[in-house]
Amino acid sequence: MAASRLYIAVAPGDGIGPEIMDAAMTLFKAAHVDDHADFIPAQMGKEVFDTGNTRGVTDEAVRTIEDCGVLFKGPMETPKGGGGKSINVTLRKLFSTYANFRVFKTLPGVQTVYSKAGIRLDFSIVRENIEDTYGGVEHRLTSDMVQCKRLISAPGSDQVHRFALQTARTLGVSKVHCGHKANIMKMSDGLFLDRFKAAAKDFPEIETGDVIVDALCMNLVVKPQQYKMIVLPNLQGDIVSDLAAGLVGGLGFAPSANIGRHISIFEAVHGTAPDIAGKGIANPTSLILSGIMMLRHVGLVRHAAIIENALLAALETGLHTGDFGDPSLPGYTKEPASTKDFVAGIIAKLGESPKTVPAAPVPEQDAPAFTHAPRPASQQMIRTFTNIVSHVVGCDIYLDTPLSPPAVADEMQRVAQDTPFRLTLISNRGTQVWPSGSVYTECVDYYRVRFELREGVSPGQIGQSRAVTLLDKIAEKFTVCSYELLRVFDGVKGYSMAQGQ
Ligand code: NAI
Numbered sequence: 001m002a003a004s005r006l007y008i009a010v011a012p013g014d015g016i017g018p019e020i021m022d023a024a025m026t027l028f029k030a031a032h033v034d035d036h037a038d039f040i041p042a043q044m045g046k047e048v049f050d051t052g053n054t055r056g057v058t059d060e061a062v063r064t065i066e067d068c069g070v071l072f073k074g075p076m077e078t079p080k081g082g083g084g085k086s087i088n089v090t091l092r093k094l095f096s097t098y099a100n101f102r103v104f105k106t107l108p109g110v111q112t113v114y115s116k117a118g119i120r121l122d123f124s125i126v127r128e129n130i131e132d133t134y135g136g137v138e139h140r141l142t143s144d145m146v147q148c149k150r151l152i153s154a155p156g157s158d159q160v161h162r163f164a165l166q167t168a169r170t171l172g173v174s175k176v177h178c179g180h181k182a183n184i185m186k187m188s189d190g191l192f193l194d195r196f197k198a199a200a201k202d203f204p205e206i207e208t209g210d211v212i213v214d215a216l217c218m219n220l221v222v223k224p225q226q227y228k229m230i231v232l233p234n235l236q237g238d239i240v241s242d243l244a245a246g247l248v249g250g251l252g253f254a255p256s257a258n259i260g261r262h263i264s265i266f267e268a269v270h271g272t273a274p275d276i277a278g279k280g281i282a283n284p285t286s287l288i289l290s291g292i293m294m295l296r297h298v299g300l301v302r303h304a305a306i307i308e309n310a311l312l313a314a315l316e317t318g319l320h321t322g323d324f325g326d327p328s329l330p331g332y333t334k335e336p337a338s339t340k341d342f343v344a345g346i347i348a349k350l351g352e353s354p355k356t357v358p359a360a361p362v363p364e365q366d367a368p369a370f371t372h373a374p375r376p377a378s379q380q381m382i383r384t385f386t387n388i389v390s391h392v393v394g395c396d397i398y399l400d401t402p403l404s405p406p407a408v409a410d411e412m413q414r415v416a417q418d419t420p421f422r423l424t425l426i427s428n429r430g431t432q433v434w435p436s437g438s439v440y441t442e443c444v445d446y447y448r449v450r451f452e453l454r455e456g457v458s459p460g461q462i463g464q465s466r467a468v469t470l471l472d473k474i475a476e477k478f479t480v481c482s483y484e485l486l487r488v489f490d491g492v493k494g495y496s497m498a499q500g501q
Contacts, residue, residue: 006037006298006370009065013074014046015272016282021074023284023343024291030347031307036300036366040064044087045076056087065095069372071265072294074287075272088267092129097258097265098156099163100127102241103293107285108316108357109326110249114224120357121248123227124173126164127237128192129258131156134234141481142400145446152188152233154384157195163259164231165203175207176200179216179232179240187496192233195384217243245269252323255289257297262373266294280338283321285311288346299368305360310346312354319345390494391459394421394452394486395467400479402445405433412449415473420462421451427498437500448498449474452486459488 012021028034042061049056056076065071076087091097106112106120114121137149161178168176178196182189193210200208211219213236219226220240224247232240245254251270258265268286276282288311295304318329322336337345353359401408405426412423426434427450428443451470453459464485471483487494 006070006300006368007068008037008039008294008298009042009061009068009071010039011042011044011061011071011073011076013272014077015075015274015277017045017074017076017272019277019280019282019339020268020284020287021072023339024072024287026340027288027307027310027343027346028291028303031303031310031350033295033300033303036303036368037298039072040068042071044073046079049077049079054085055090056085057090062094065091065263066375069263069370070294070298071263072291073265073267075268075270077272077274089134091265092258095260095263095265096130097260097263098128098130098159099259100129100237100241101125101163101167101257101259101293102127102244102254102269103289104244104248104254106248106357107253108312108354109318109320109329109332110253110315110324111326112247112249114247119225121224123224123244124167124229125237125241125244126160126167126229126231127241128156128160128232128234130234132234139482141398142445142479144444145481147482150185150188152191154191154195155382157192158199158384159261159382161196161199161231162202164229165199165206165208168206168229169203173206173228175209175228176203177216177227177230178208178210179213179230179236180210181213181236182210183212189233196231213240216240220244220247249324252283252286253289255286255293257290257293259297262376264294264297266290266297280340281322281336282339283323284339284343285315298370300366302363302366305362306350307346308360309353309362310349310351312357312359313349313352314342314346316354316356317345388489390487390489392462392464392467392485393459393488393493394424394450395470396448396450396484396486396495397471397474397480398482398484399447399449399474400445400481401447405437405443405447408447408449409434411477412451412474415477416451416470419451419470419473420454420457420466421470422454423449424452425450425498425501427501430499432498432500446481450486450498459491 012018042064044057044061048058078086103124105122106115131151131153133148133150135151140146164176178193180189180193182193220243245251254269256267256269267290270286273282292304292308318326318332319342320336321342325332408426416423425432427448431441433441467485474480
């Protein structure tokens with residue numbers, strides 16, 4: 001591939017995907033995007049699942065995306081049941097696109113409760129895109145209990161916070177909030193929030209704050225204009241960003257970028273709309289807006305601004321597809337435009353600026369900023385903390401047993417008699433049930449028994465093998481369903497207390 005041109009992998013998608021991708025491509029061609037970029041097909045979606053490929057993406061497509069560094073994709077159908085996984089999740093993880101960036105802007109012609117009240121919205125959400133419960137690390141632990149591990153790492157948090165703050169700096173966004181639930185999940189959300197505060201120190205000109213995610217949801221509904229940019233862990237970000245899409249008219253108007261160090265993916269956030277597929281009536285706005293983000297990402301900033309202004313200028317006349325429309329606008333027609341006519345209406349406005357909403361500033365020229373770093377030789381290790389000294393100070397052993405808490409305690413104290421550990425806690429579903437608790441606490445068949453170093457044994461005096469020996473002894477009599485070592489890191493406890501402890 002020649003260095004002077006941009007290469008962008010393209011996957012039209014399933015259902016309405018090919019129709020809206022065709023619309024976006026027609027618009028890009030009319031705006032002369034292909035003077036600078038070649039679009040290379042990458043095969044994925046239903047046709048690939050149908051060949052028995054459970055990833056839904058061919059090896060050639062993976063290679064094409066790796067070579068290009070940018071993927072522009074339409075919605076993909078996730079097969080129901082069977083082995084087929086969501087392609088979207090697969091691609092995000094495969095290429096470490098750690099930040100999901102979504103912009104929520106009031107658009108002319110798109111009626112919402114806020115637009116009717118004269119409130120203009122313009123904010124964005126940056127969602128951590130890889131970790132959290134999306135690791136999909138789940139286990140059945142007992143007859144009655146399953147677990148999903150919530151993984152939050154320091155470097156993963158750093159990447160997403162730095163992306164958010166750097167993007168805020170580039171776009172002139174004055175305020176960034178970190179959404180979280182660190183009041184309850186003090187270690188995982190606590191780490192996410194701590195890393196936000198650490199990253200914010202390098203961006204002193206940006207005002208930063210934090211907000212608990214439930215309050216955030218209420219605030220977004222009551223007074224959304226108070227936020228400019230919000231960065232959130234994966235699951236909370238998933239939910240809050242759909243809420244935010246609803247505030248500006250629904251998923252059809254919310255573009256999405258998945259940003260990674262090497263590879264980035266730009267996609268419509270809505271699905272394949274099987275109910276209207278093939279009818280030529282789908283709304284391509286979300287994909288076009290995602291494409292505009294992509295053009296800015298690769299440095300075609302002038303093209304992006306011209307296309308954005310044409311879209312806004314067309315929308316403010318009242319041009320609409322069947323899923324939206326504002327009858328009060330001068331050019332509104334009862335009969336909605338087809339996808340093709342909708343795009344023809346935007347193309348007719350190329351070179352014009354919107355009059356009722358702020359126009360995107362059009363730079364004198366493009367700023368080719370996109371450099372695709374050479375292919376790494378192997379997977380890269382990302383680190384935040386190094387040189388930390390950690391010591392084992394105990395273990396949490398999880399048991400599958402129908403015994404009562406005092407009976408479990410008797411057995412555990414007996415087993416631990418001649419070891420460096422003593423039983424300090426038994427909890428059930430996170431609530432302490434021994435040595436104290438309430439008889440009203442209902443228990444399930446899954447206990448945590450915590451052992452900590454006896455008095456006189458100091459951290460560092462014993463290694464982890466002694467804790468594993470204790471596990472062995474317990475496993476002779478009990479069904480052990482999982483096991484966590486308790487460690488201190490530079491003297492700080494690396495484990496949480498039980499509720500009621
Ligand atoms: P959906 O977003 O496809 O459809 C929900 C409703 O919105 C339907 O009534 C549909 O007609 C309408 N709609 C969606 N996009 C539209 C557009 N551009 N123009 C006009 N109307 C539009 O969600 P659904 O039905 O839950 O999912 C259908 C399929 O899409 C599933 O296989 C799902 O897995 C997949 N999906 C893929 C996504 C992606 O690739 N990013 C995201 C969400 C779902």
